[in-house]
Amino acid sequence: MKMTTVEEAEKLVLAQTRDYGTQSLPFEQALGYVLAENLQADRDLPPFNRVTMDGIAVKHAAIEKGIHTFRIKATQAAGDQPVEINELDECIEIMTGAVLPASVDTVIRYEDVEISAGQASLNVIDVKRGQNLHLQGVDKKQNDIIALSGQPVSPAIISVAASVGKTHLLVKKMPRVVIISSGDELVDVDETPLPYQIRKSNSYTVKAVLKQHHINADILHIPDEPSITREKIQHCLQHYDVLLLSGGISMGKFDYIPQALEESEVEKLFHKVAQRPGKPFWFGRHNNGALVFAFPGNPVATFMCLHRYFLTWLSATLGLPAKARLYGVLGKDFTFQPALQYYLQVKLQSNRQGQLIAMPVEGNGSGDFANLADTEAFLELPLEKSEFKAGEVFKVWRFNHDF
């Protein structure tokens, strides 16, 4: 039986995107969510002819007529109502951010004038009409779209929202996710394991990655008992959009998960992918739309599949544009024989040619999670080859970053 390839698996996963609707959040809380509405300018930007230097405002026609000394009629700060001049030899002392009064058209900065006894005299000859102004509507016109729906809410979007008075933002709802571990060998983090037990850690890792993507997932542990397994799985299928399992999907006698999924009418879309780590990855859907990503129990495999498949699915589900490919240069020769797509753990460095160098960090196989902490990405090595040479370029999958 031909194993599912990584490309086929990705395609099958992406065929199951969902729409979980939208919600309105106070704009500051929307940081990191995906915007689900266009933001429009509520008025022109800038909303008025805005002064960009502290100095004096005059009518340029006065200078053209040879006037170089102006009586200071008033001082106008940012936020003040505009003050008009009545005579050509009058000026307004004016501050950055102020509205340009209608009776003047040019600003001369303090550095270029001499002020004494209520008069300002020009030090410069070259004064351009309209200088030191940011004119109304130059950036955007009222009702122009200034931020498009379908992008993550960044600090820059927060700024845009604040400036147009959007106190609430419509964002995409996140799926409800439960992270399920199984196996009687697992004890809790605060327990002291017996010699043949280990502590749960995968669930917390997955939860941390999801937290970085603004999903607050629940955690559930299922003991090795068939009826409890079935009951818990069925409960989760009714109450969550996505079940993320790690472990319990191999051929072991006490792996009750596959049977429970089958009995719960979860349709298998694929099982086993031609990749390492993560070969036993299982993916399926319930007829109510709930999805099951069942990752192998090995921590590095879970971590890889989570980034390679679940986050890719999440990004598509939230309507984000397909992520631009990131490529890196393999930093030293590497050999991998099996006909599997290999995900090599690498550190990334930038060289003076602007290239991203991906340097392999030797782990000792699947189980060594400490190694992941020293790396920042997987380099995707194609299954057709087994010899990979320094200088060859491959796809990079970074950890811990936004889409």
Added chain:
Amino acid sequence: MKMTTVEEAEKLVLAQTRDYGTQSLPFEQALGYVLAENLQADRDLPPFNRVTMDGIAVKHAAIEKGIHTFRIKATQAAGDQPVEINELDECIEIMTGAVLPASVDTVIRYEDVEISAGQASLNVIDVKRGQNLHLQGVDKKQNDIIALSGQPVSPAIISVAASVGKTHLLVKKMPRVVIISSGDELVDVDETPLPYQIRKSNSYTVKAVLKQHHINADILHIPDEPSITREKIQHCLQHYDVLLLSGGISMGKFDYIPQALEESEVEKLFHKVAQRPGKPFWFGRHNNGALVFAFPGNPVATFMCLHRYFLTWLSATLGLPAKARLYGVLGKDFTFQPALQYYLQVKLQSNRQGQLIAMPVEGNGSGDFANLADTEAFLELPLEKSEFKAGEVFKVWRFNHDF
């Protein structure tokens, strides 16, 4: 007067790193903070000789003696106490994750045996002593350091913490930060500005960036009134570690901030940097250690200075290693005449040579914040040059990312 260069400014800022001490957090909440202790293995990793395939466990000596059929004495799951054999022709049916019993030394996977009537017969000839095992202590020995102090707590570190039973993690304390805006032209986000007013937005942008770095900053607005300005500044200098100001530091008549800082005994370390945007950037310290980063009011300038200076300072203050430089290739010709270091807003793309291409996105000067939402980095163009050619490589400063 020679203006402070970017390099000098950075050096002066980095001379003011501080140590705000440490705090203990429940390990899941520590995500994104900087680890302030080494994590050690509480026992060997793996803690026992761990079975890595479902199948049968035998003593290899039996195979050497020509035994190919084994009586199944018992089944041992992960998390079960080990079950020993007494005779060479016995085997244990055993599951992934289980402890290898002391009386056996080799695991043969289900795919390579035939099981019937309580007996398992080998399908294969080539069985290696010790196969399908992850031996005790191969990854780490008890008390080995498995995660070093001084790195951000990533999901991988969360996993390490969980696996060694660290329910709490010691992390670096973040500085207490207040973000201060000033100017009577500013109204709140939920207000409708009069024609000569605008809404506050800078403070929310800065707050959002800090939130991404796990700093929960306060926001304060100071009206254009000298005695209130002085009083508020003095209060903040006593109650915060860092004051981040945007605006109010120019030569304007109503900019009371410089005077208030002077009267509050804040020593100016520099004012004005040879850069655009952000030339009027002001930096100082109070004799109690409090720092004042006073950014220009222009939103893009504030954003640039925040990333280029404050986050660089924060990273050093938290004891993180200096960030590796990131370099990008300018995507098209660009000209910038003034003798200022220019921070060009760019989009980043990766090409098939593994190069990061930085493509300029045309804004219309300093005030257009909507432009920032379309870009992901600043490209740092040196002040000595004015013509920048496509294909030349420059430093990249990304937004919105961890250190």
